[in-house]
Amino acid sequence: MDLQTLWFILISVLFVGFFILEGFDYGVGILLPFVAKNDTERRVAINTIGPHWDGNEVWLLTAGGAIFAAFPNWYATLFSGFYLALFLILIALIVRGVAFEFRSKLDDRRWRVWWDRGIVFGSAVPALLWGVAVANIARGVAIDGSMTFIGSFFDLLNPYALAGGLTTLLLFTLHGALFLSLKSGGVVQTRATAIAKRLVIPVALLVVVVVLVSAPQLLSRLTVFTVLALVIAVAGLGVALYHTLKSGRFGLAFAGTSAALAGAVLLLFAYLFPRVMPSSLGEAFDLTIYNASSSQYTLSVMSVIALTVVPIVLAYQAWTYWVFRKRLTDKSHLEY
Amino acid sequence: MEALDLARLQFGVTTVYHFFFVPLSLGLSIIIALMQTAYVRTNKEKYKQMAKFWGKLFLINFAMGVVTGIVQEFQFGMNWSEYSRFVGDIFGAPLAIEALVAFFIESTFLGVWIFGWDKLSRRAHLASIWLVAIAANISAFWILVANSFMQNPVGYTIAESGRAEMTDFFAVITNPNVLLQFPHVALGGLTTGAFFVVGISAYHLLRGTNNIEVFRTSARIGLIVGTVAVFGTMLAGHAQGQRMAETQPMKLAAAEGLWEDEDPAGLSMFQIGDEENRQSVFNIRIPSLLSFLSYNTPDGQVRGINSLQAEYEALYGPGDYVPPAIWLTYWSFRAMVGAGMLMFLLGLVGLVLVFTRRLETSRWFLRGLLAAILLPYLANTTGWLLTEVGRQPWIVQGIMRVESAVSPNVTVPMLWISLIGFTLVYGLLMVADLYLLQKFARAGVGGTATTPVLNVPENATLKGMY
Structure with missing residues (x-):
């Protein structure tokens, strides 16, 4: 396996981490008005992700940094091409992060209402736009011979991409509802569970529809990896469906949505490989792991560092989930 | 304005704004870790109160630094795509390493620190704030490795493709520029944290608020740390000036x-x-x-x-090849050096007053210390203006000019949208940030700073540190 392939895999792993981890905290943010009707309930919901959201977000930042280091042309084309979408995501993430830290600092209803709106906005917008971005990458966008995106923001808002956005939005919401079912108690838990039960079938149907619409493309690049990723995604959804509706074991249901998200990311990467951004203007203009990559020297230095550090990161982040494993209720010590 | 000017303005606005928050996070995290170490070793409640009080202010500030840092990670690709293509091989690596080895630790263990007061052993909890403080400073190191390549490119070659490629990773991370710039920035951060602590403590000494002992000790710690740190910052800065005469003579001439x-x-x-x-x-x-x-x-x-x-x-x-707005570089240099010298002087006088037990009765001096909170901010901002404006017209000294670095497909209207959007949101957040900081700084220890809860059910037993 060459280093470009290794980095392609590493970046897919970072995106899997990002979708699973930040996915549920986006979901909790989106669900805030639906699971919590008063300030204490809102605090319970927010505090379930309190110790984790910032660490989760670093998966995205690391993925961004890794793309820059390993595939500078991918980084340059993607971020300059999706400029306005990224701008919106950045504004959303800025407002959201500050909102978590600031909302409970003042005893003022209007202050908290506005920050709570910031949390909902800041969670829903990226949850939607990441799906739009990912679907556009899969579909191919107008990239010319100088690796520059020459389409417009509105080209990115095509029906297929919007369906992709709706899918991530609802998948993250479901994932968040299951997380709240696991981590909160009392009325927040009851409402989250009810929402998960109502959402799980429509979400599963939507995913099936998106996969069916994408089937011709997927079939044209069928490999053992795409099949495997698809199996993981579908099996994950099946597990989530069964445990949400039948057994009520939400830990397993949450594992199911996690697998579904992982499968979706892996499917995208397996489908793309070895391309990173196909061009809709012709195969000759595709960005691939080879024409977008850094030098062998940089890739090998970065490989040593990443392969050493990523397992350590996984270990201590896992440890924090163990430390804060307790269910939160309105009787818990709440920091945010 | 043209796209290039707007892109530069946006980079300037977002980066200067980001660096309002970074130095305080770098320095205050270390000071809080020291206070909490004193608590764990002596078991005195005073030190715990100190760590918690300064911790609250630290968290308000830290959040702002984190969220504005996200923009920095993406903005090179968004606005400077040609730059990213040209130097990504070298410049992307330290950014990725920063996220992997520092930012993960910082964010994860900050969560542990905030939420772990009652869940972890005291030593494990103390370790979490040290990890935050150390990782924050390591993070600064990697960012400065990237910046130093722009000031003094080393360890690279221009490949056949026309792109810069890394040939020596060790040379890149031991760039003579970063070996001076890192201590300068880290000590500048420590100075910022120390003068922040000193200024707010001075406010409470003037007011004679409850728990005065907390602020008496904080002022003492702050003055010692601040005076040493600002002196170290000046030494490193002087050495940087001498290097500038060698590697960036145009910047020195402009300054x-x-x-x-x-x-x-x-x-x-x-x-x-x-x-x-x-x-x-x-x-x-x-x-x-x-x-x-x-x-x-x-x-x-x-x-x-x-x-x-x-x-x-x-x-x-x-x-x-002359930097634009020479006056800006010239006066930035003087403001930075002037602010540094004034802080050093204030620190020395303050230490004399502390050791002769006259600090609390020197009311005018205490008022001066309160105002001196602004000095490190002035020095930090003008320092970067000098460094970055003085490097123009180069984006990488001697090998790439800034006008060939900008994204070709990002149009003027797009730039106006993002520039206005960032400026508006940043402006509003600054108001909220300053409002909260002054409110919590004034509230003192055991004041009204604990989190009040709205709609508390009668049987609730909520307690929170906010």
Whole structure:
């Protein structure tokens, strides 16, 4: 396996981490008005992700940094091409992060209402736009011979991409509802569970529809990896469906949505490989792991560092989930 | 305005804004870790109160630094795609390493610290704030490795493809520029944290609030740390100036408003320049001092802007190699150095007053310390303006000019949208941030700073540190 392939895999792993981890905290943010009707309930919901959201977000930042280091042309084309979408995501993430830290600092209803709106906005917008971005990458966008995106923001808002956005939005919401079912108690838990039960079938149907619409493309690049990723995604959804509706074991249901998200990311990467951004203007203009990559020297230095550090990161982040494993209720010590 | 100007303005606005928050996070995290170490070792409640009080202010500030840092990670690709393509091989690596080895630790263990007061053993909890403090400073190191490549490119070659490629990772991370810049920035952060602590403690000493002992001790810690740190910052800065004479003479000439070569060169104290005709109109100078500062000897030639321009034209081809707005670089340098010296002086006087037990009765001096919270901010901001504006027109010194670095497909309307959007949101957040900081700073220890809860059910037993 060459280093470009290794980095392609590493970046897919970072995106899997990002979708699973930040996915549920986006979901909790989106669900805030639906699971919590008063300030204490809102605090319970927010505090379930309190110790984790910032660490989760670093998966995205690391993925961004890794793309820059390993595939500078991918980084340059993607971020300059999706400029306005990224701008919106950045504004959303800025407002959201500050909102978590600031909302409970003042005893003022209007202050908290506005920050709570910031949390909902800041969670829903990226949850939607990441799906739009990912679907556009899969579909191919107008990239010319100088690796520059020459389409417009509105080209990115095509029906297929919007369906992709709706899918991530609802998948993250479901994932968040299951997380709240696991981590909160009392009325927040009851409402989250009810929402998960109502959402799980429509979400599963939507995913099936998106996969069916994408089937011709997927079939044209069928490999053992795409099949495997698809199996993981579908099996994950099946597990989530069964445990949400039948057994009520939400830990397993949450594992199911996690697998579904992982499968979706892996499917995208397996489908793309070895391309990173196909061009809709012709195969000759595709960005691939080879024409977008850094030098062998940089890739090998970065490989040593990443392969050493990523397992350590996984270990201590896992440890924090163990430390804060307790269910939160309105009787818990709440920091945010 | 053209796309290039807007992209530069946006980078300037977002980066200067980001660096309002970063130095305080770098320095205050260390000071809090020291306070909490004192608590774990002595078991005195006072130190726990200190760690918690300064911790609250730290968290408000830290959140702002984190979220504005996200923009930095993506903005090179968004606005500077040609730059990213050209140097990604070298410049992307430290950014990715920063996220992997530092930012993950910082964010994860900050969550552990905030939420772990009652869930972890005292030692494990103490370790979490140390991890945050150390990782934050390591993170600064990697960012400065990237920045240093722009100031003084090393460890690379220009490949056949025309892109810069890394040839020596060790050379990149031991860039002589970063070996001075990192201590300068880290100690500058510590200075910022220390003067923040000193200023707010001075406010409480003036007011004579409850738990005065907390602020008495905080002021003492802050003055000791601050005086040592600002001195170290100045030493590193001086060494940086000497390097600048070697590697970026144009920046030094701009910072000094030195138009012609001089030997020995005098140090300008106050100058009115004529940038159009590239000459000085009015100048008060101390003879030979610039030569002395540059070379440690009373003579030695310091290059002027006009002769460097002629030399660069011969070297790099026709073009303008003079940084824009010389006045900005010139006055930024003076503001930074002036603020640094004033802080050092205040620190020394403050230490004398502490050790002669007169600090709390020196009311005018305490008021001065409160105002001095602004000094490190002035020095931090002007320091970066000097570093970055003085590097122009290069984006990477000597190998890439800023106008060839900008994204070709990001249009003027798109830039206006993002520039106005960031500025508006940043402006509103600054208001909220300052409001919260002053409210919690004033509230003191055991004041009204604990989190009040709205709609508390009767049986609830909520307690929170906010």
